[in-house]
Amino acid sequence: MPVIQVQNLKKYYKVHQKEPGLSGSIRSLFSRKYYDAKAVDGVSFDIGEGELVGFIGPNGAGKTTTLKVLSGLLYPTSGTVSVLGFTPWDRKPEFQKQFSLVMGQKNQLWWDLPAMESFILNKEIYEVPDAQFKQTLDELVELLEVKDFLKVQVRKLSLGQRMKMELIAALIHSPRILFLDEPTIGLDVVMQKKMRDFIKEYNQRFNSTIILTSHYMDDVKELCERVIIIDKGRLLFDGALAEIIKKFANHKLLTAVFSEEVNREDLEKIGQVKEFDYPRAVISVKRTVASQAAAQLLQNFPVADLNIEEPQIEDIIREVFTGKDLA
Amino acid sequence: MRRYFRLLYFLAKNNLAREFEFRSYLVIRWLTDLIWVALQLILIVVFFSFSPQILGWNRYEIFMFTGLFRVIKGVFDTFARRNIHYLPENINRGDLDYALTRPVNSLFLMSFRYHALGETSSVVSGFIIFIWAFSQLGSGIGLIQIVSLLVLIITGVIILYCLVLGFAILSFFTTRLTALSSYYEVLSNTLRFPTDIYHRYHPLLDVILLPLVFAVTFPTKIFLNRLPAAFLFLQILAAAITLFLVYRFWHFALRHYSSASS
Ligand SMILES: Nc1ncnc2c1ncn2[C@@H]1O[C@H](COP(=O)(O)OP(=O)(O)OP(=O)(O)O)[C@@H](O)[C@H]1O
Numbered sequence: 001m002p003v004i005q006v007q008n009l010k011k012y013y014k015v016h017q018k019e020p021g022l023s024g025s026i027r028s029l030f031s032r033k034y035y036d037a038k039a040v041d042g043v044s045f046d047i048g049e050g051e052l053v054g055f056i057g058p059n060g061a062g063k064t065t066t067l068k069v070l071s072g073l074l075y076p077t078s079g080t081v082s083v084l085g086f087t088p089w090d091r092k093p094e095f096q097k098q099f100s101l102v103m104g105q106k107n108q109l110w111w112d113l114p115a116m117e118s119f120i121l122n123k124e125i126y127e128v129p130d131a132q133f134k135q136t137l138d139e140l141v142e143l144l145e146v147k148d149f150l151k152v153q154v155r156k157l158s159l160g161q162r163m164k165m166e167l168i169a170a171l172i173h174s175p176r177i178l179f180l181d182e183p184t185i186g187l188d189v190v191m192q193k194k195m196r197d198f199i200k201e202y203n204q205r206f207n208s209t210i211i212l213t214s215h216y217m218d219d220v221k222e223l224c225e226r227v228i229i230i231d232k233g234r235l236l237f238d239g240a241l242a243e244i245i246k247k248f249a250n251h252k253l254l255t256a257v258f259s260e261e262v263n264r265e266d267l268e269k270i271g272q273v274k275e276f277d278y279p280r281a282v283i284s285v286k287r288t289v290a291s292q293a294a295a296q297l298l299q300n301f302p303v304a305d306l307n308i309e310e311p312q313i314e315d316i317i318r319e320v321f322t323g324k325d326l327a
Numbered sequence: 328m329r330r331y332f333r334l335l336y337f338l339a340k341n342n343l344a345r346e347f348e349f350r351s352y353l354v355i356r357w358l359t360d361l362i363w364v365a366l367q368l369i370l371i372v373v374f375f376s377f378s379p380q381i382l383g384w385n386r387y388e389i390f391m392f393t394g395l396f397r398v399i400k401g402v403f404d405t406f407a408r409r410n411i412h413y414l415p416e417n418i419n420r421g422d423l424d425y426a427l428t429r430p431v432n433s434l435f436l437m438s439f440r441y442h443a444l445g446e447t448s449s450v451v452s453g454f455i456i457f458i459w460a461f462s463q464l465g466s467g468i469g470l471i472q473i474v475s476l477l478v479l480i481i482t483g484v485i486i487l488y489c490l491v492l493g494f495a496i497l498s499f500f501t502t503r504l505t506a507l508s509s510y511y512e513v514l515s516n517t518l519r520f521p522t523d524i525y526h527r528y529h530p531l532l533d534v535i536l537l538p539l540v541f542a543v544t545f546p547t548k549i550f551l552n553r554l555p556a557a558f559l560f561l562q563i564l565a566a567a568i569t570l571f572l573v574y575r576f577w578h579f580a581l582r583h584y585s586s587a588s589s
């Protein structure tokens with residue numbers, strides 16, 4: 001039984017079209033033109049308990065919008081959503097006590113106070129019993145290594161330290177479902193790695209269901225077995241990370257090292273030359289003819305070493321995002 | 328209900344810690360308020376040097392009115408004003424997001440998050456003026472009067488809160504609502520005097536001002552027994568109905584909340 005069910009979800013924003021300049025402003029006073037920004041345009045997926053799903057797509061794909069609908073902030077234009085059996089935008093307290101939304105670009109902590117005060121307030125808001133509060137807090141503080149910063153005013157924390165505090169504030173009521181919208185944004189690689197480790201650990205330890213968006217492929221590669229890709233509000237892919245290669249990569253990469261000088265033009269006959277830097281060359285060829293191409297290469301060129309590889313997942317996703325043909 | 332008082336207590340605690348950093352501001356706020364009160368009182372004394380009664384109010388009754396006005400406005404200013412002042416901007420910039428995910432009434436959170444402790448000066452001075460003027464009138468005070476005073480203050484605050492909030496909620500429907508502060512300015516300047524002074528001009532004006540009478544004028548008159556006791560129930564009813572309507576308006580308007588990109 002999935003804990004999150006989304007069926008044909010659409011969210012169109014009504015955007016008021018304003019022409020530039022003063023005359024445009026005056027004109028729009030009298031006749032306002034609206035158009036629909038189709039942020040989410042017919043998306044469906046199910047997510048089971050304990051899954052950690054990567055939700056990716058280029059800027060403006062509709063990721064944040066989807067998470068906001070799942071959190072009940074926004075009413076959808078159409079479609080049905082069920083999270084833990086609730087309709088999110090009914091905003092039932094029983095539902096709200098069971099999930100948390102973290103937005104990397106927004107903060108919920110009290111700026112002028114130590115983070116601890118925000119945790120205490122959240123404890124009250126979520127009606128967390130004293131003992132549970134203490135235990136959860138101790139656990140999180142230890143996992144995230146922030147013991148020394150609990151009494152420091154939030155505005156004096158570094159971005160990384162603050163993000164950890166944001167996570168604690170979001171997790172203090174032990175939510176079953178976690179929506180993480182770019183939790184690693186702006187962090188350095190070391191801190192990103194720590195965040196990732198934490199998210200993974202949290203998911204495994206508490207069997208919480210997590211949807212994670214990120215523009216850092218490392219986050220997704222390391223954390224998510226399953227990935228949902230959306231673009232322009234539409235679902236492009238939903239499945240295992242490895243499946244992306246099968247589905248979108250209809251080519252393979254031949255990496256050859258030559259023992260003698262070869263001609264670039266000759267290599268082009270075999271496939272698309274991606275890199276050519278003597279003695280090494282990378283040639284992209286259609287999957288179906290990869291072995292023939294390799295044989296051809298061995299026959300006709302002074303090859304010292306040859307490798308057949310799948311393309312990098314980053315490259316595939318980048319190409320999917322830019323809408324390029326993947327030959 | 329108890330839960331919300333508890334939350335208010337924790338919010339107040341946080342605000343107290345926060346504002347303690349701006350102690351000097353608090354002191355200045357209290358001092359300027361003191362000067363302001365003195366000027367207002369002098370003005371009243373001057374007015375009443377011309378006539379012992381103005382529109383049926385004597386000097387002490389006007390003092391009591393002024394005291395009550397300060398208490399009611401002060402409570403509103405302390406707990407809610409700042410939040411409602413920023414509401415249009417919050418709506419515009421999508422800052423309701425976190426409040427809407429909480430298992431607490433979102434209107435409560437958005438209304439009482441930040442407090443302005445400097446405004447308590449107005450509550451304190453208002454009370455002092457009120458009690459002093461009342462003692463000058465020479466009538467004793469009993470338990471019933473204390474309770475009804477409390478009810479009158481609470482209902483007055485509710486009415487004022489609804490009058491300001493109702494206007495602020497309009498910003499869900501417009502992209503910019505810059506008129507809010509001038510609206511509040513006009514509103515509080517109008518409430519500064521008993522609404523009696525406006526009654527004689529035009530019936531239409533009376534209709535427009537009708538909700539305003541419940542903010543300070545009726546509470547004062549009810550306390551002074553210048554209106555029949557039944558008006559206490561009318562007052563409670565008016566506050567309840569207004570609060571209900573504004574509450575419904577809020578939930579209706581939330582459907583138009585579109586957050587903000589990013
Ligand atoms: N409040 C809003 N009003 C109008 N349009 C909006 C609003 N929020 C988002 N949009 C539009 O909807 C589309 C999807 O936005 P969304 O924020 O969901 O994308 P995203 O996938 O989260 O992008 P990013 O990776 O940049 O965060 C964008 O074209 C955006 O301009």
Ligand SMILES: [Mg+2]
Binds near residue numbers: 063064065181589
């Ligand atoms: Mg986003």
